[in-house]
Amino acid sequence: MAELSLPQIEAKWQARWKEAGLYKANLDAPEKPKYYNVTMFPYPSGDKLHIGHWYNYAPVDTWGRLMRMKGFEVFQPMGFDSFGLPAENYAIKTGVHPAETTRKNIDKMKEQIGAIGGMFDLDLNLETSSPEYYKWSQWVFLQLYKKGLAYRKEAPVNWCPSCQTVLANEQVQDGHCERCKSEVIHKNLTQWFFKITDYSEKLLDYEGLEWPEKTILMQKNWIGRSEGVNFKCKLKWFDHEFEVFDSVPQTFKAQTFSVIAADHPLLAKIMKDHPLEKEVMACADRISKKRMAKRFEVDEDMDGIFTGHYIENPYGTGDLPLWVASFVLMDYGSGIVNCSAHDERDFAFAKKYGIPLHPVMFPEDPVEAEKVKNLEYCYHHADEGVLMEPEEFKGRRWGEARKDIIAHIEKTGMGKRVINYRLRDWLISRQRYWGAPIPIVYCDKCGEVPVPESDLPVVHPHVEDYVPKGTSPLAGAPDFVNVKCPKCGEAAKREVDTMDTFVCSSWYFLRYPDAQNSKEAWSKKRADTWLPVDMYIGGPEHACMHLLYARFIHKVMHDAGLVDAKEPFKRLVHQGMVTKDGAKMSKSKGNVVSPDEFVAKYGSDVFRMYLMFMGPFTEGGDWNDRGITGVARFVDRFYRAMQTEGSGEGMDKVVHQTVARAGQAMEKMNFNIAVAAMMELTNAMLQTPLNKGQKELVLRLLAPLAPHLAEEVWEMLGHKESVFNESWPKANPEFLVNDTVTYAVQVNGKLRATVELAAQATKEDALAAARAEANVAKYIESGVKKEIFVPGKIIGFVV
RNA sequence: GCCUGGGUGGUGAAAUGGUAGACACGCGAGACUUAAAAUCUUGUGGCCGUAAGGCCGUGUGGGUUCGAUUCCCACCCCAGGCACCA
Numbered sequence: 027m028a029e030l031s032l033p034q035i036e037a038k039w040q041a042r043w044k045e046a047g048l049y050k051a052n053l054d055a056p057e058k059p060k061y062y063n064v065t066m067f068p069y070p071s072g073d074k075l076h077i078g079h080w081y082n083y084a085p086v087d088t089w090g091r092l093m094r095m096k097g098f099e100v101f102q103p104m105g106f107d108s109f110g111l112p113a114e115n116y117a118i119k120t121g122v123h124p125a126e127t128t129r130k131n132i133d134k135m136k137e138q139i140g141a142i143g144g145m146f147d148l149d150l151n152l153e154t155s156s157p158e159y160y161k162w163s164q165w166v167f168l169q170l171y172k173k174g175l176a177y178r179k180e181a182p183v184n185w186c187p188s189c190q191t192v193l194a195n196e197q198v199q200d201g202h203c204e205r206c207k208s209e210v211i212h213k214n215l216t217q218w219f220f221k222i223t224d225y226s227e228k229l230l231d232y233e234g235l236e237w238p239e240k241t242i243l244m245q246k247n248w249i250g251r252s253e254g255v256n257f258k259c260k261l262k263w264f265d266h267e268f269e270v271f272d273s274v275p276q277t278f279k280a281q282t283f284s285v286i287a288a289d290h291p292l293l294a295k296i297m298k299d300h301p302l303e304k305e306v307m308a309c310a311d312r313i314s315k316k317r318m319a320k321r322f323e324v325d326e327d328m329d330g331i332f333t334g335h336y337i338e339n340p341y342g343t344g345d346l347p348l349w350v351a352s353f354v355l356m357d358y359g360s361g362i363v364n365c366s367a368h369d370e371r372d373f374a375f376a377k378k379y380g381i382p383l384h385p386v387m388f389p390e391d392p393v394e395a396e397k398v399k400n401l402e403y404c405y406h407h408a409d410e411g412v413l414m415e416p417e418e419f420k421g422r423r424w425g426e427a428r429k430d431i432i433a434h435i436e437k438t439g440m441g442k443r444v445i446n447y448r449l450r451d452w453l454i455s456r457q458r459y460w461g462a463p464i465p466i467v468y469c470d471k472c473g474e475v476p477v478p479e480s481d482l483p484v485v486h487p488h489v490e491d492y493v494p495k496g497t498s499p500l501a502g503a504p505d506f507v508n509v510k511c512p513k514c515g516e517a518a519k520r521e522v523d524t525m526d527t528f529v530c531s532s533w534y535f536l537r538y539p540d541a542q543n544s545k546e547a548w549s550k551k552r553a554d555t556w557l558p559v560d561m562y563i564g565g566p567e568h569a570c571m572h573l574l575y576a577r578f579i580h581k582v583m584h585d586a587g588l589v590d591a592k593e594p595f596k597r598l599v600h601q602g603m604v605t606k607d608g609a610k611m612s613k614s615k616g617n618v619v620s621p622d623e624f625v626a627k628y629g630s631d632v633f634r635m636y637l638m639f640m641g642p643f644t645e646g647g648d649w650n651d652r653g654i655t656g657v658a659r660f661v662d663r664f665y666r667a668m669q670t671e672g673s674g675e676g677m678d679k680v681v682h683q684t685v686a687r688a689g690q691a692m693e694k695m696n697f698n699i700a701v702a703a704m705m706e707l708t709n710a711m712l713q714t715p716l717n718k719g720q721k722e723l724v725l726r727l728l729a730p731l732a733p734h735l736a737e738e739v740w741e742m743l744g745h746k747e748s749v750f751n752e753s754w755p756k757a758n759p760e761f762l763v764n765d766t767v768t769y770a771v772q773v774n775g776k777l778r779a780t781v782e783l784a785a786q787a788t789k790e791d792a793l794a795a796a797r798a799e800a801n802v803a804k805y806i807e808s809g810v811k812k813e814i815f816v817p818g819k820i821i822g823f824v825v
Numbered sequence: 826g827c828c829u830g831g832g833u834g835g836u837g838a839a840a841u842g843g844u845a846g847a848c849a850c851g852c853g854a855g856a857c858u859u860a861a862a863a864u865c866u867u868g869u870g871g872c873c874g875u876a877a878g879g880c881c882g883u884g885u886g887g888g889u890u891c892g893a894u895u896c897c898c899a900c901c902c903c904a905g906g907c908a909c910c911a
Binding site: 272648652825 | 828830831838839847848849850851891892893906907908
């Protein structure tokens with residue numbers, strides 16, 4: 027019997043598929059219903075394709091092939107996110123220019139992706155660092171600029187001292203740089219921002235999206251919508267009015283003091299020439315420094331001082347003394363907060379500095395109420411708390427009274443209803459070399475001038491010194507910097523910062539269907555043919571970065587009438603992580619598994635099936651060098667069974683039941699179960715070889731999981747056409763019903779016997795058969811209280 | 826602290842109210858072989874028993890149910906996310 031060498035036959039099939047155009051979709055006019063199957067595109071790194079890529083792409087391809095066989099026109103493109111820090115850092119490390127390393131790494135990765143044998147369309151040549159692409163990234167910037175959604179301002183920003191660049195809030199994790207893990211510090215800089223906050227409310231609408239609940243929750247949490255009231259306040263002795271946000275305005279009568287952020291610009295103004303100036307500003311400085319230097323602990327680092335100023339009688343309960351406090355944030359609300367006995371932080375602060383408190387809400391239990399009155403503890407967020415003030419709401423419950431109190435506040439003119447968000451604008455400037463230049467020119471006469479669309483692209487200059495120094499390396503290219511103002515023609519200077527790479531990756535799915543378009547970023551017709559992405563697969567780490575940015579940019583484009591789809595990604599799935607001996611793979615731990623050697627030894631089909639067999643796709647799995655041999659054995663056994671001529675007598679049942687079971691598992695992306703079902707079937711096939719028709723059914727079922735193997739055997743059976751032109755097999759219901767059923771017989775819920783009964787057996791037959799079992803009879807001698815019969819499953823007695 | 830997941834044999838895991846451990850790795854025994862590898866057959870949750878069978882067993886403790894890995898309550902542990910947001 028012929029032996030199979032997958033590594034030898036795979037190249038043949040990859041070449042044939044390419045020749046036949048298996049992965050080419052008819053982009054202008056799909057003949058079948060379209061299916062846009064996308065994986066988050068990789069950045070080209072020197073580490074080449076690692077196991078995480080495979081764990082992503084192999085199942086994506088299996089899914090795409092399944093959809094193809096289910097009758098869809100599948101478009102499964104692949105490109106490269108080739109601008110950005112990973113490519114640049116690799117270049118710095120190797121001392122080779124990023125343009126060169128990027129080129130080399132992309133070519134290598136294309137070869138490796140090709141070796142997967144997927145339906146990925148790599149001929150689109152979508153690379154974010156090519157002028158053909160970044161021209162349109164700059165165009166996207168200009169669209170936002172036109173709508174006032176791109177603006178420049180000076181602000182305290184996150185600075186990574188190691189990457190020598192600013193970072194967006196989303197790229198700071200736990201106070202550290204998302205990329206290099208260095209501690210992030212704060213700096214005041216003038217930078218470009220995208221006004222994502224204008225889309226806060228729109229981004230909270232997930233209607234029609236099939237996304238993991240967890241991811242939606244993470245985004246909602248990040249956007250941080252909060253309903254409340256803005257109270258009108260006035261600073262005593264100054265002509266300064268402002269608003270103070272309160273998300274729980276029910277207890278407004280309890281406010282007894284006010285706090286201001288240490289870095290609030292107002293603070294220096296009101297303290298100027300004040301007797302307390304020195305002390306207060308010293309305290310503010312201390313707080314600011316501490317906050318910037320390290321991760322802030324609310325309790326440990328609580329600090330503050332009285333400013334000598336007051337907020338003028340906002341609630342009719344007298345003036346509120348204004349304190350500087352360490353727990354107030356400058357960039358949420360107005361940076362000034364009014365404080366009460368019903369907030370834990372306020373309570374703790376007041377206790378520490380001896381500031382009077384005035385509780386207005388109490389527990390029903392009089393003993394507890396007395397404790398609250400005596401300020402023994404902070405009583406907060408209690409729906410059933412009884413309000414004593416204001417007079418109009420005396421006796422009402424805290425939770426239930428909220429709406430009426432807000433209405434009362436609005437009516438009396440004390441304040442008005444507002445919604446606050448935690449989301450901040452997206453800082454897109456980067457002081458790094460390997461990114462798309464921001465298409466802006468600064469002119470002494472005209473100020474900030476956008477580059478006209480007809481002048482795009484602003485070509486990314488070649489510089490030899492691209493090592494980051496804190497200012498953009500682009501500033502070192504005089505030919506790039508010095509230009510004529512597009513408006514007045516006078517000498518002007520270009521913006522030298524580059525765009526965050528996340529800008530480039532926020533719209534690539536719009537470009538894919540029309541990747542060669544040199545006249546527009548995309549044609550609306552093609553975008554409307556293919557968008558939204560039907561299935562988007564990638565890691566969960568992008569929940570509040572790429573996935574949020576892409577939705578924002580897409581919605582801006584939608585609002586500009588450039589694409590009909592409201593959302594970019596209809597369905598989203600996150601793959602799990604591959605571990606080694608339960609630990610994350612990392613170079614420092616030295617436990618990295620290199621796919622190439624396993625693919626060379628066993629073939630792509632074995633490798634990809636093992637990845638899918640390891641565990642549930644969305645949960646990941648643990649890599650084991652030995653485990654892959656199980657799949658290799660399965661492939662050998664399968665091939666052997668397929669070469670054996672047989673009658674297949676009595677096998678229709680098991681074949682069709684596998685079609686049903688594995689088919690369902692595939693559709694639910696439970697690839698591990700599908701592979702296991704195929705293994706079980708193979709074990710049965712070795713006992714009773716199948717006939718040709720049965721074999722064909724099985725091959726269609728296996729095809730998305732092991733495309734090369736299926737194709738090879740399909741050809742062996744005498745077929746000239748690809749198995750991927752076949753349809754996805756359906757089980758014949760006739761074979762899904764069994765003549766007999768094994769019933770479990772339980773006495774008091776404990777298994778005592780099993781009985782084989784005809785599928786049609788009645789309750790009476792079943793009970794009688796069960797009673798006849800010796801091991802059942804001995805347990806039910808004492809008399810049966812209740813009989814249970816679940817057709818097809820269980821016979822039970824309660825004694 | 827808060828929000829998500831999750832905790833099942835030696836290992837990866839399956840089962841979402843109905844025979845716990847499918848499938849696979851590993852391990853034991855046997856066949857083939859001069860031998861080994863590969864392959865094939867067979868066994869494999871723990872304890873008692875020659876066996877039939879019994880008892881225990883899905884993080885811990887309670888509950889609902891004839892019956893719970895699955896549902897409910899409390900707690901412990903692990904992973905991920907958020908974390909002064911007034």
